[in-house]
Amino acid sequence: MKMQVLDADYVIIEDRPIVRMFGRDENNKTACGFVKGYFPYFYMLARDGKIQDMEKFVSSKQDVIKCERVMKKLPRGFSKDPTEMLKVTLRNPQKVSELRDLMKTHPQVEEIFEADILFKYRFMADYSISGMGWVDTECADINTHTVKTERTVNVTKIKPTDQPASVQTKYMAVDIETLSKSGGLPNPSEDDIIIISLAFYPEHRGNKSMVLTIRGANTDSVIRCLDETEMLTKMAGIIDDYDPDVITGFNINNFDLPFILKRMEMLKLPRTIGRCNDKQAYTKEIVKNRVRASVPGRVVADSYQLIKKNFLFKRYGLMDVSRILLNQEKLDVAHSEISKLWNSGDKDKISRLIDYARKDAELALDLVVKKQLLDKYIELSKLSGVLLQDSLDGGEAGRVENLLLREFNKKNFVVPCRPESSDIRKKEQEKEDNGLKGGFVLTPKVGLHSDGLIVVLDFRSMYPSIFRSYNICPTTIVKGNIDGVETIKTPEGHTFVSKDVQEGIIPNILGNLLEERAKIKKSMRQETDEEKRRILDAKQLATKILANSFYGYTGYTKAKLYILDIANAITSCGRYLIQTVTKTVESKLGYQAVYGDTDSIMVKIPETDLERGWDKGTEIMNTINSELSGAMQMEFEKLFKSFLILTKKRYAAWKFVKENGKWKDKIEMKGIETVRRDWCELVSDTMNKTIDIILKKGDTKEALSYFNGVMKDLAENKIPIEKLVITKSITKSPSNYAGMQPHIELAKKMAKRNSQDAPGVGDRIGYVITKGNQLLSKRTEDPAYVKEKRLEIDHVYYVENQMLPPIERIFTALGFSKSELLGKGRQSSLMEMMKSKQTKSNVFEGFVCAGCGNEYSASPLTGLCQCGGKIQIRTPTGATEKITVQAGNV
DNA sequence: ACACGTCGGGG
DNA sequence: GTGTACGACGTGT
Numbered sequence: 048m049k050m051q052v053l054d055a056d057y058v059i060i061e062d063r064p065i066v067r068m069f070g071r072d073e074n075n076k077t078a079c080g081f082v083k084g085y086f087p088y089f090y091m092l093a094r095d096g097k098i099q100d101m102e103k104f105v106s107s108k109q110d111v112i113k114c115e116r117v118m119k120k121l122p123r124g125f126s127k128d129p130t131e132m133l134k135v136t137l138r139n140p141q142k143v144s145e146l147r148d149l150m151k152t153h154p155q156v157e158e159i160f161e162a163d164i165l166f167k168y169r170f171m172a173d174y175s176i177s178g179m180g181w182v183d184t185e186c187a188d189i190n191t192h193t194v195k196t197e198r199t200v201n202v203t204k205i206k207p208t209d210q211p212a213s214v215q216t217k218y219m220a221v222d223i224e225t226l227s228k229s230g231g232l233p234n235p236s237e238d239d240i241i242i243i244s245l246a247f248y249p250e251h252r253g254n255k256s257m258v259l260t261i262r263g264a265n266t267d268s269v270i271r272c273l274d275e276t277e278m279l280t281k282m283a284g285i286i287d288d289y290d291p292d293v294i295t296g297f298n299i300n301n302f303d304l305p306f307i308l309k310r311m312e313m314l315k316l317p318r319t320i321g322r323c324n325d326k327q328a329y330t331k332e333i334v335k336n337r338v339r340a341s342v343p344g345r346v347v348a349d350s351y352q353l354i355k356k357n358f359l360f361k362r363y364g365l366m367d368v369s370r371i372l373l374n375q376e377k378l379d380v381a382h383s384e385i386s387k388l389w390n391s392g393d394k395d396k397i398s399r400l401i402d403y404a405r406k407d408a409e410l411a412l413d414l415v416v417k418k419q420l421l422d423k424y425i426e427l428s429k430l431s432g433v434l435l436q437d438s439l440d441g442g443e444a445g446r447v448e449n450l451l452l453r454e455f456n457k458k459n460f461v462v463p464c465r466p467e468s469s470d471i472r473k474k475e476q477e478k479e480d481n482g483l484k485g486g487f488v489l490t491p492k493v494g495l496h497s498d499g500l501i502v503v504l505d506f507r508s509m510y511p512s513i514f515r516s517y518n519i520c521p522t523t524i525v526k527g528n529i530d531g532v533e534t535i536k537t538p539e540g541h542t543f544v545s546k547d548v549q550e551g552i553i554p555n556i557l558g559n560l561l562e563e564r565a566k567i568k569k570s571m572r573q574e575t576d577e578e579k580r581r582i583l584d585a586k587q588l589a590t591k592i593l594a595n596s597f598y599g600y601t602g603y604t605k606a607k608l609y610i611l612d613i614a615n616a617i618t619s620c621g622r623y624l625i626q627t628v629t630k631t632v633e634s635k636l637g638y639q640a641v642y643g644d645t646d647s648i649m650v651k652i653p654e655t656d657l658e659r660g661w662d663k664g665t666e667i668m669n670t671i672n673s674e675l676s677g678a679m680q681m682e683f684e685k686l687f688k689s690f691l692i693l694t695k696k697r698y699a700a701w702k703f704v705k706e707n708g709k710w711k712d713k714i715e716m717k718g719i720e721t722v723r724r725d726w727c728e729l730v731s732d733t734m735n736k737t738i739d740i741i742l743k744k745g746d747t748k749e750a751l752s753y754f755n756g757v758m759k760d761l762a763e764n765k766i767p768i769e770k771l772v773i774t775k776s777i778t779k780s781p782s783n784y785a786g787m788q789p790h791i792e793l794a795k796k797m798a799k800r801n802s803q804d805a806p807g808v809g810d811r812i813g814y815v816i817t818k819g820n821q822l823l824s825k826r827t828e829d830p831a832y833v834k835e836k837r838l839e840i841d842h843v844y845y846v847e848n849q850m851l852p853p854i855e856r857i858f859t860a861l862g863f864s865k866s867e868l869l870g871k872g873r874q875s876s877l878m879e880m881m882k883s884k885q886t887k888s889n890v891f892e893g894f895v896c897a898g899c900g901n902e903y904s905a906s907p908l909t910g911l912c913q914c915g916g917k918i919q920i921r922t923p924t925g926a927t928e929k930i931t932v933q934a935g936n937v
Numbered sequence: 938a939c940a941c942g943t944c945g946g947g948g
Numbered sequence: 949g950t951g952t953a954c955g956a957c958g959t960g961t
Contacts (some may be wrong), residue, residue, distance in 0.1 A: 297946075302948080355955090
């Protein structure tokens with residue numbers, strides 16, 4: 048039997064572990080393979096070579112079934128030869144941590160290795176099995192009541208294999224409706240579930256979705272239940288019947304699944320909604336307010352969490368998300384409406400609620416299926432080895448570690464245990480003291496560059512390439528002196544043995560990943576099938592993500608292979624390289640590098656024609672690359688027609704790329720936010736428009752006058768109130784807020800006016816700021832109320848608190864002052880004026896009256912001479928310049 | 938600039 | 949389960 052590994056765990060039968068692999072076989076049948084006879088083990092290194100003492104002690108321990116002397120290579124620091132250590136094999140995985148902790152206190156134990164690896168991952172690593180990977184087995188079918196899969200086998204041989212056929216993954220979405228007795232969010236210990244909706248892909252017995260309810264009609268896809276117990280029992284039955292691989296839903300990890308499981312527990316129903324009868328599904332609070340669900344044999348993929356990780360939106364509600372991503376509308380029912388509809392006794396109203404619930408499940412499903420949200424995670428699992436569930440929930444460190452374990456073991460190295468919390472504190476301290484310096488950021492030539500093109504050059508896969516070209520790895524690092532071995536020194540003096548002596552494991556992994564990525568990208572270019580291209584794209588993205596994780600991993604204090612010297616070696620090489628390139632560009636080629644960050648450089652060329660700029664860019668790239676080693680190369684892929692840089696890490700550019708011989712343009716922004724949830728729409732609109740004018744017309748004055756116009760409209764109440772609405776949400780009952788918060792004050796006000804329709808806990812509330820002399824929080828108002836009562840908007844607030852902070856940054860970079868933004872004319876302070884005059888070779892000497900010629904060393908506050916004449920600046924040449932001096936500026 | 942706390946999604 | 953622990957955005961000395 049061949050099968051794809053969707054999930055894995057183990058059970059103890061007759062005091063022995065049995066590994067279980069869940070998935071689908073080559074005939075698309077759900078399958079479970081039992082593997083017997085595999086046992087947990089770990090390694091111990093003796094202090095001062097006193098291995099026999101340690102051996103004697105540990106072999107006497109209960110549950111130790113084997114104790115062997117083995118030759119293994121140590122993971123930290125280069126050593127030519129392996130070291131003798133003890134491999135301890137146990138009967139029961141659950142006893143490993145106990146024995147490990149005991150041995151840690153033993154005086155003859157120097158270090159323990161690989162004693163914190165999950166048993167399923169220990170097994171998978173030893174047999175080179177990856178999550179979502181395929182295995183080929185020799186096996187015998189068995190009958191058992193412990194698992195529910197269509198095919199269950201005892202595996203006698205297992206090895207990884209290529210995918211034999213495409214299987215159809217089954218997805219099911221869940222959504223529940225509940226009523227809250229207490230107001231606020233429903234609570235499973237007191238509120239019951241009234242509706243459960245399920246959506247299926249592919250369809251389930253001809254149904255795209257089904258709804259379970261305890262009120263309303265009984266139709267084809269609506270099942271009327273007597274009570275909650277029957278409803279939950281039927282739900283479990285449908286899950287068994289449909290047997291999904293992936294369970295999804297919108298925020299199921301933090302709401303629906305914990306709620307369902309808690310209700311099942313309270314109603315004493317078995318929570319065996321996974322693929323086995325001996326383990327129940329459960330949810331666990333990881334950190335406060337963060338719950339993770341686990342269903343044996345299946346994968347829980349929360350569409351809300353996936354979208355939040357993969358897309359940048361202002362809001363992540365199901366309503367907003369399905370509108371943007373699916374172009375579909377949610378059937379909106381306000382929370383307060385749910386109980387009204389439910390208790391109305393009206394068939395149509397209840398069926399509206401049922402439709403609403405059905406649609407929510409369908410949308411949650413569509414998000415995962417149509418937007419292919421799992422593709423990337425499936426590829427990350429295949430590459431790194433972790434199970435799909437862990438690819439979805441876990442971070443980068445877990446993936447890197449899983450891959451490192453496999454590759455270290457293949458080359459006869461052992462992997463250290465995860466550091467204890469005391470070690471982590473030490474490492475954090477060390478990191479703080481010695482520091483981990485990041486990339487080099489070129490001081491930007493602030494302002495707008497539109498008088499020529501900007502050639503943008505990037506190092507491709509900079510950090511992974513540095514690992515490779517300097518053979519950087521925990522296994523190759525050399526501390527102190529080493530004789531007779533060829534080494535490579537980084538510019539900052541970190542030393543590694545050369546590749547010919549021993550190739551580092553990380554450089555080797557990265558070499559494979561980068562090579563794989565290049566291959567995938569090549570086949571992508573030839574692939575015409577849309578579906579296949581998408582998969583290839585997910586694959587290349589996964590190789591990139593994984594390759595880029597290694598640098599961060601070495602500087603992560605909780606990593607098994609945290610080595611600050613390595614992280615620093617990487618960044619220092621990066622800084623050296625980008626600075627070398629800058630020198631080449633500026634000294635040798637004579638161009639100006641207007642900006643650069645870590646692995647990129649923006650070069651200004653005196654050329655406005657895109658085609659000629661492209662040739663020039665290619666020429667610059669070639670010159671740079673001819674001076675770099677083969678492993679480190681720069682790429683030239685884009686030109687900026689105009690470039691507005693505000694500060695380090697903040698810029699906007701009008702980007703041009705050549706695709707299939709055609710130019711494509713786009714506004715690219717870094718570090719400049721135009722959308723933020725606490726900004727009203729006017730801010731985002733104005734910012735985008737301003738940046739557009741600056742970049743596309745290169746006309747800063749027009750941008751300024753556009754902005755002045757908006758400010759004028761604001762002052763004259765010409766801006767539609769919708770554009771001024773600020774939205775925040777109420778998270779707890781208004782009386783529980785300690786401080787004064789604008790939106791909470793409004794909620795209170797609205798409750799006083801009309802308690803029925805007032806926003807409550809969990810609601811989002813939109814407000815505007817009105818004029819008045821009370822505290823700001825007291826001047827928040829409901830936009831509808833403002834319209835109705837014709838209240839005045841506090842435009843000063845909107846100018847100072849909303850519009851200016853972000854937009855001022857842009858204009859300051861262009862040399863405009865705040866007063867110009869406000870449309871009051873140039874009004875820079877005299878101090879600034881003096882400074883700027885001095886730099887322009889006109890040495891400032893004082894002030895002189897344009898009327899009577901009277902001299903002043905400081906300007907009168909009025910800006911006018913006693914005679915009434917205008918004050919001007921006096922310079923040694925006698926030249927004067929007209930300035931408007933206004934009171935209050937000195 | 939920085940540390941510290943809260944909120945998000947769901948009904 | 950041989951185990952790990954969110955991230956963005958807000959406020960506040």
